[in-house]
Amino acid sequence: MENRIQRIKEALQGAQYKLTPQREVTVRVLLENERDHLSAEDVFLKVKDKYPEIGLATVYRTLELLSELKILDKINFGDGVSRYDLRKEGAKHFHHHLVCMECGAVEEIEEDLLEDVEKIVENDHNFKVTDHRLTFHGICGDCQSKKE
């Protein structure tokens, strides 16, 4: 945990930013809720428990900043809200998601399944891929068994 904060601090400093107390609290909340996909509002409420003086705008600014630095990925599952997801350390690419259309559960997939597909895109369409995002819609295991 502290390691990861340390590395995020270094990433910020590498880009001439500081890890202020507000930013650190925000990062901690993100680390503690790594499995979830929190909206800015979600993050704000959790941060507020630890640091009540913080303003909503600061949380938005921090999330934006961390996204620019590729520490966070900003995702959108189609509800009207942006959600934020910590990028795994060392991951070049966005990880993928399985979104259940029944219960709304979101599962993550770490594997990079797209290497071959990326090659096809680069060759056939002359497009230099820097990142990708892939989401599957469907029905999760739990909801499948409930239906039977």
Place this chain on the structure above:
Amino acid sequence: MENRIQRIKEALQGAQYKLTPQREVTVRVLLENERDHLSAEDVFLKVKDKYPEIGLATVYRTLELLSELKILDKINFGDGVSRYDLRKEGAKHFHHHLVCMECGAVEEIEEDLLEDVEKIVENDHNFKVTDHRLTFHGICGDCQSKKE
């Protein structure tokens, strides 16, 4: 063109909806701008040229309806707006997009590149895939040559 409208009409009727004049004009605009990725506001403005009495809410409602019927796909490229994209006839799946990070151009890919990946997901994660969306971020051919 008329064929496709006819089939959309049938799809609507199959679900107990009517192809009203407003809906038809909206569909025509979508067909005429198939290559673009129009926002609701874009569609509204274009529809208004042909049918000035129409209200914005009707366009929103129509786009929502067509999305539910899987005639349209609602996509989000990260700007704050939803965009709408006609699903190709007979296509089971959403088609893919290449988004250029330099100039913002969006290219479409029709091929279904994910059959193998889908099998992996279904087997390894016990997740029944009904649809997917895949977007590549990168640099398009034009912008690559400009840089040299």
Place this chain on the structure above:
DNA sequence: CTTTGTATGATAATCAAAAACATTATAACC
């Protein structure tokens, strides 16, 4: 200590999308 730039918090502004609601078609029935 003073200056300069950066970060913050409170608040207001923006802007897409949804909701409300009254009105107008459309269809079904007698």
Place this chain on the structure above:
DNA sequence: GGTTATAATGTTTTTGATTATCATACAAAG
């Protein structure tokens, strides 16, 4: 045809997430 129920529309208002503004606090550098 007239009548009623239902669906669809258009106008307007509201919501709700995100951004912008701006005065203040802070920190680094001289």
